[in-house]
Amino acid sequence: MRLKFIGPVYAKRLNRLNIFILRDLIYHIPFRYDDLTNFLNISEIKPGEKITIRGQITEFNNIYTKYGKKIQKGILADDSGTIEVIWYNQPFLINLFKKD
Numbered sequence: 001m002r003l004k005f006i007g008p009v010y011a012k013r014l015n016r017l018n019i020f021i022l023r024d025l026i027y028h029i030p031f032r033y034d035d036l037t038n039f040l041n042i043s044e045i046k047p048g049e050k051i052t053i054r055g056q057i058t059e060f061n062n063i064y065t066k067y068g069k070k071i072q073k074g075i076l077a078d079d080s081g082t083i084e085v086i087w088y089n090q091p092f093l094i095n096l097f098k099k100d
Contacts, residue, residue: 043080
């Protein structure tokens with residue numbers, strides 16, 4: 001069965017995963033699953049971990065480098081400490097995240 005919106009390039013990618021028909025796609029199990037539902041305090045963070053934290057933004061700024069790059073920097077705080085958070089090339093976040 002041919003699926004709509006699956007062109008030859010994407011079909012080739014699916015074939016590399018041994019997905020050839022719709023049933024293969026339905027029963028395909030990802031090789032990794034990241035559980036981001038457990039929140040950690042900032043003081044519990046260790047380098048290299050993929051984690052989810054919750055806190056209050058105390059500072060947030062768009063920074064433009066002299067080469068035209070866009071960097072978004074913020075300070076996130078919870079009861080246990082603060083951490084600097086950085087995004088790249090997402091200036092719309094200034095409208096999404098507000099102080100406090």
